[in-house]
Amino acid sequence: MKQVKEGDVVKVHYTGKLVNGEQFDSSVGREPLEFTVGAGQMIKGFDDAMPGMNLGEKKTINIAPEDGYGPRSEEAIIEFPKENVPADMVLEPGMPLTLSNQAGQPVPVIVVEVKEDIIILDANHFLAGQELIFDIELVEIAE
Template sequence: MPSTTVATAQPGDTVEIDFVGRFEDGEVFDSSEERGPITFTIGGEAVIEGLQNIVKGMEPGETKAEEVPPEHAYGHRRSDMVKEIERAHLPDDMDPEVGVALRLRLDNGRRVKAFVSKMTEDTVTIDANHPLAGQTLTFEVTLNAILDEEPVGEAE
């Protein structure tokens, strides 16, 4: 009787997965349940390294859960990405609120997303860290399929 080899997900493969992402306390922060499965190419830049590492070596139909430390997720929090700005330096039409996202242009011309994290009468503190930076995350992943497609989800 001939042996059958089952394909496993490898770098360069385009895959379709369902997932649930949880904080250390078990609270769900993201899930494909509502919006449907996601498709990406392993080794691309569409999803975090830790999620890609979970999928590598999985067979279609397999489900597994693993912890992903900050260095393989959204990085550690960086204090140099938190800045306090005098309100007098803000545009007159800007009325920031804690939690509001801002698009900022850096001196090098690059745009970054930052959040207002604190406000006083005279200052506004903005934080350009990813909201999940510094978090150890757990992902439960089901590999639905290894697709025969062109790579998807690459950074533009």
């Protein structure tokens, strides 16, 4: 039986959950996820779990924050001048926004707090600092 090795293009079905059981993503009911093993297209813990898997195999993996989306960073908490927000825009804690970085690339952020002159924003990935659990099923190894 063929086993996955680094450089293989694979298709997997997956369900991602937090330690408390809350599901944050799944390919079930959609097309399987396709990626090249070891090419850095996936978080490290997911990528590292693939070599040695057999076609049709299912496994559950636990991924520590450092092999997932990294630890939460205080540097990703941003104070944004309220004057840079359109006056008619109502901001509330928990609201998602998209800013642009210096290169013009979109940066998703969450409103943490709205003060008189500034808005506190969190640019951490929503899964940063979280231990992740993935149920993976290998459905194809490309020839």
